Amino acid sequence: MSSPVARERLERYSLTGPENQAAVDAGLAGGAWFRSAVPRKRMKELMRRSDYPAVRDTIIWLGLILAFGGLGSALWIVWHSWWAVPFFLAYGVLYGSTADSRWHESGHGTAFKSRWIAESLYELSSFMIMRDPTTWRWSHTRHHTDTLVVGRDPEIAVMRPARLAKLLANYFGLVDVPVAFSLMFRHAAGRLTADEADYVPESERPRVYRTARVHLAVYAVAIGLAIGLGSWLPVVLIGGPRIYGGFMLQVYGFTQHAGMGENVLDHRLNTRTVKMCRLNRFLYWNMNYHVEHHMFPMVPYYRLPELHEEIKHDCAPVYPSLWAAYKEIVPAVLRQLRDQEYYVRRELLPGAAPFNEPTPLNDGRARPLPAATAA
């Protein structure tokens, strides 16, 4: 049974709770967000798409997945060797973690010039990451409209106070995977959750129900094969990576917004850009340039480093590494366990446009939970 704090926290972040209307009344829903000034001519250059970079990267990505999965399977089937484990681990991370950034970019439709390639990758990566392509498209649309607006944004991963046990368990998909299957069964039965009904239009819902039935059928075949063959291999290859290979999804994902401002209309107050090495940027498809992405979602991932150069003068100093970001994230999230008004507020560079803070509510502080305050 959940505690009063947990119940109040979930009620606050629920899209069907009172915070939704409060955000609307405060002018935070669908608000006017700050954007750095970039000349139209330059912006058009940055928005321009090409199939080449994303097709090249997708071929490498899928090739690595097939290679690691194939070698791991061969080592396991032919030699019964534990040397299969590192290959499955690499396969699992590519499947269970990095499918997230492919899902993200193809969902925005910016990575490819050819729409059909983006849609094909979106369907594939949605299956791999265990997300319904339709509900999550609408969920992510809302995330961009109302980023970290409490009661409006369905994708706030780290609440105040954080659900630490859930966050840690999710390094192994122990929350996301059961929730994903629960949703698949719900959708297959022709129903949405109350939150989903808040952002998925009626006309889109039959597609949700159809997709859930297809995804469940694929998992049923994998499980059936595993039972029939007396081998874990089918579920190690299909679905399993979301559990044993999903930890990098969390490592990357928490850098985006954890510990930062809520109820603001300026992505420099609620989003991080973190410098990463070439390998991580390939695996994460440059989503480490997250302030840039939120400010200008039309720019494809392979142009984000250039966009960063265009607007960095308007932002806080970039985090030089994942380590630097986590040195801030962990203490901030822990402090928010006892002080839900705390958030990370960074200093902008000299000469940057001031923060967009039009009303007293938009100051980045979450309103404290009554029970937490009284405790």
Add this chain to the structure above:
Amino acid sequence: MSQWIAACEADDIDPEDVIPFEHDGNDYAIYRSPDDAYFATDGHCTHEKTLLCDGLVMGGVIECPKHNGRFDYTSGKALGAPVLVDVRTYPVKVMDDTVYIELP
């Protein structure tokens, strides 16, 4: 009764681009296609109130800068989620290098 309003000079818009036009407090978007034909639509995306003039023109398609919703700007047809409602279009003519839009 409708009237033709001068919106801009023909050269004010680059080929395969869009510019904003405001009249009587209403926003419009004026397009120049890659083959130098001119079109006009309402200024805002039908999904949320985002100005289409900040978006990207690709051939006969305008993509909204906020959520990447796409419209065929020659017909106004919405091309898929998250835009589900067509955008209104307006007749356009070019006379003496001036682009006119017919407004109701």
